[in-house]
Amino acid sequence: MTEKNGLLTVENLKVKIGDKEILKGVDLKIGPGEVHAIMGPNGTGKSTLAYALAGKSSYEVTSGSVTMEGENVLEMSPDERARKGLFLAFQYPSEVPGVTVDNFLRVAYNTIKKEELSIWEFRNLLKEKMEFLKIDESFSGRYLNEGFSGGEKKRNEILQMAVLQPKLAVLDETDSGLDIDALQIVAKGVNELLPEDSSVLVITHYQRILRYIKPDFVHVMIEGRIVETGGGELAEKLEEKGYDWLKEKYGESGKDSD
Amino acid sequence: MSLPTTDIGTEEYKYGFSDDVKPEIIFDKGLSRKTVEDISNIKSEPGWMTDLRLKAYEIFLEKPMPEWGADLSEIDFDDIIYFVRASDKKMTDWDDVPAEIKETFEKLGIPESERKFLAGAEAQYDSESVYGALQGEWEKQGVIFVDTDTALREHEKLVKKYFGSVVPAADNKLAALNTAVWSGGSFLYIPKGVKVGLPLQAYFRINTQNMGQFERTMIIADEGSNVQYIEGCTAPTYTTNSLHSAVVEIICKKDSRVRYTTLQNWSGNVYNLVTKRAQAYENATMEWIDANLGSKVTMKYPSVYLMERGAKADVISIAFANTGQHQDVGSKVVHLAPYTTSKIISKSISKGKGRSTYRGLVKIHEGMEGCKSNVNCDALLLDEASATDTYPYIEIEDPTAAIEHEATVSKLSDEQIFYLQQRGIPEDEARNMIINGFIEPFTKLLPLEYAVEMNRLIELQMEGSVG
Incomplete structure (x- = not known):
């Protein structure tokens, strides 16, 4: 079932964490170069979708399929998915003491790109991206996320994305906790540092980030399902009207019958 | 308890046949007064050393086994060979060296020539080509760097002055044992004001004698001198003997700085029980850098006695306890003078059924004002079966002391x-x-x-x- 034009195809994806079903049948198609946004109230399964796509082990897929360029993603380990071109910018990235940003990222780069860039070659590449994202030079020698401020962590995630050049970048609440200046820099990074045909999936509660990263498609997730899909105008409508009208239409009291 | 007789008559000797080679000697297993005398006689030692050894042997008999730490109940002192001299002949047949050890050499990229030596299958490692030039340079500066047996012959006064001054035989049962039967080890003297640029490397990279199981190492850093010493290597040290009990004594005189780095990776049958202690005088700095891998049980607590104002101790150690291993390690710093500083960092990793213990003591005596101490122990557990425990004793008798202590236990996180x-x-x-x-x-x-x-x-x- 190769889709010539599809990069990522998610069909009827159901995911459990422990005993609780969080995703109750998600369908999503992302083509190359497209920007998609998933919006929705808190606790509705947006981040679960991000983690499930990346292959977190405690997220149990009970049915459905996920394919990337026609290949079954669900059979791949998290690192295989990453090497296939799937990148997740974490909402809460882990701290890894003793491992510097540049060393870590060089190993990641060489693994994903199947290259052997020397320390010096890689440093030049990294420096260029850091300048673009207005990140101080000393940053690359710091231990990964250790003692980083919230904003530094987010910027570090985007730096990694810029270096690793994924086919699909999933941004999990990257906008949360960023001031407007930082948000603009991060958005500029997403818009300008990825290859033309890379796709982006922005997961967010707020419409704010979508002013800077223009989505081609906006999806609304309510209680583990994508219930509405539209263009940029849907985001604006949500900004205006909030989520309540959708909750009423599709929430517990609405239809929920499989 | 019946001790096998140690007869150094012709029966027990295994002579080499070329006359520029010392005879190979291997004692029978077991320890007696005669064993101690024989060791001293073979080396033609001065009388004071023989006496010192014999006195230490008596202390060894009297002292109980330490029971406060790891389980040592399986050590059988009668089942150990206390003296081996294998000048130019191999001690172990390379064919008998376990495959996994050979494999590790391979994977670590240890040169072929060093592998056999490390496994005890070759007694000499030719380090002349590497160290010849350096040796000359050191000698010009008055640095003495020889094995301790040679030091006793060639620098008897110095050895007599300092031997046992930092770790007396009566310190503990194993220090007594080492004093009674010691062989080899390094002797290092750095004259006043001399700063040795490159780290001095012991073990296979410099000479054979260091390989002993009861080695005695001494470093005397004279005023204002500076030296780094490295012993060991990361390759597993294979030995058929099950006890390694060394003593290291270091004296850091005024304004000197000594860094002593140890990397040890013993094969899984070895009890590694080592007493390491330094004395640091006015404004001197002593650094112990200590890595412990392998062995069955390791008990090792590099210590520093801060003797005079401004002296500083830095101890950083790591231990990796794998299945079947107990790493009982830590550090001891005694502040015996005002305005002395200590910093201890201990990191342990436990895997499988491995167990790591941090055991440390910081003591600040009464009236020693303005002392600072910082102790940091971090334990990392790699799985559910592994274990760690921490015994950080801190005894403060002076109210002006600034003490920080932090201990963390973490698991390798899925996140x-x-x-x-x-x-x-x-x-x-x-x-x-x-x-x-x-x-x-x-x-x-x-x-x-x-x-x-x-x-x-x-x-x-x-x-x-x-x-």
């Missing part, structure tokens, strides 16, 4: 592993990366080639392929 995997790094590599990060405060103090070996070794431990 961290997933994060690194999400960047394309396979799970095993992700684990290694996190562990190498954990010990980075240690490895960054090592010369580059050792740091690389160290990280590689940890990776091998993780594969479970190290014997």
